[in-house]
Amino acid sequence: MNQRVKELVSLGRETLFKVSDTPGLDSEILLAEALGILRFDLLVAKNNIVDAETVAKFYRFIEKRKEGVPVAYIINKKDFFEDTFFVDERVLVPRPESEFVVTEAICHLKNYRKSPDVLDLCCGSGCVGLSILRVMNCNLTLSDISADALDVARKNASDLYQDKEKIRFIESDLFNRIKGRFDVITVNPPYLSRNDMCKYVYGPLKHEPEIALFGGESGVEITEKIIKQAPDFLNPEGVLIVELGYEGADKITSNSLVLQKIVNDYNGFKRVAVFNLRK
Numbered sequence: 001m002n003q004r005v006k007e008l009v010s011l012g013r014e015t016l017f018k019v020s021d022t023p024g025l026d027s028e029i030l031l032a033e034a035l036g037i038l039r040f041d042l043l044v045a046k047n048n049i050v051d052a053e054t055v056a057k058f059y060r061f062i063e064k065r066k067e068g069v070p071v072a073y074i075i076n077k078k079d080f081f082e083d084t085f086f087v088d089e090r091v092l093v094p095r096p097e098s099e100f101v102v103t104e105a106i107c108h109l110k111n112y113r114k115s116p117d118v119l120d121l122c123c124g125s126g127c128v129g130l131s132i133l134r135v136m137n138c139n140l141t142l143s144d145i146s147a148d149a150l151d152v153a154r155k156n157a158s159d160l161y162q163d164k165e166k167i168r169f170i171e172s173d174l175f176n177r178i179k180g181r182f183d184v185i186t187v188n189p190p191y192l193s194r195n196d197m198c199k200y201v202y203g204p205l206k207h208e209p210e211i212a213l214f215g216g217e218s219g220v221e222i223t224e225k226i227i228k229q230a231p232d233f234l235n236p237e238g239v240l241i242v243e244l245g246y247e248g249a250d251k252i253t254s255n256s257l258v259l260q261k262i263v264n265d266y267n268g269f270k271r272v273a274v275f276n277l278r279k
């Protein structure tokens with residue numbers, strides 16, 4: 001049976017209704033990907049008949065989504081800040097909340113005259129550090145404990161930038177193998193607690209890497225280690241910009257750095273903490 005674009009979008013939406021919070025959007029993105037067009041062009045193409053091969057591809061995508069696979073892993077891309085990043089099961093899917101880390105870093109660096117040194121710890125796909133580089137001419141170091149995640153970050157760096165000699169990649173457990181001092185250290189660490197892991201990781205987050213999610217029993221253990229160690233890696237005017245989990249701001253304690261500000265996200269949650277050195 002011949003199927004039109006608009007009928008396939010509806011069918012996808014109805015199929016995903018129970019498994020996704022955004023069934024219509026998911027269906028449109030997956031069909032646009034199967035057709036090899038932009039989602040916005042679906043409107044113009046809404047009455048076009050879709051060939052059998054593309055329909056079969058779309059159905060395969062919908063089946064994966066029904067199993068809970070994130071759209072970003074199915075199409076291997078995710079928009080973040082000003083770029084589209086390659087993603088797969090080796091890295092966390094970049095979240096819009098993490099863009100607040102990027103904007104805070106840019107705000108801090110905008111008055112620097114020299115090319116600043118930026119470290120993006122726990123870099124995953126590299127979305128945070130590479131987005132800073134999109135706007136700021138800086139010497140960027142991307143670091144993660146996962147060699148797999150670093151491979152994805154390397155791919156994104158080479159897809160998005162020709163000027164690659166400016167980017168260093170370091171496989172490291174937090175600061176263990178990091179040398180030198182930085183003007184900005186950004187980090188979106190794993191920050192789910194044991195309870196959160198039971199709630200989410202065996203449910204909606206089951207396809208994302210556990211190492212990207214579990215932050216210790218209370219969720220803030222890794223964050224606290226980073227705050228404690230960061231002073232040895234910051235330049236005198238440098239800042240540490242940390243993404244926090246839900247209620248993270250109330251759980252963290254810091255004697256080693258001074259909390260300069262907390263930034264709320266789109267939902268009003270305390271999402272990002274900016275720290276500087278004690279004077």
Ligand SMILES: C[S@@+](CC[C@H](N)C(=O)[O-])C[C@H]1O[C@@H](n2cnc3c(N)ncnc32)[C@H](O)[C@@H]1O
Binds near residue numbers: 094127145191
């Ligand atoms: C929440 S994800 C953030 C990824 C990326 N920065 C983003 O915002 O999408 C956390 C990342 O921390 C890495 N990670 C976990 N434990 C680590 C450790 N002890 N040292 C360094 N990286 C770690 C994981 O491999 C994962 O890539």
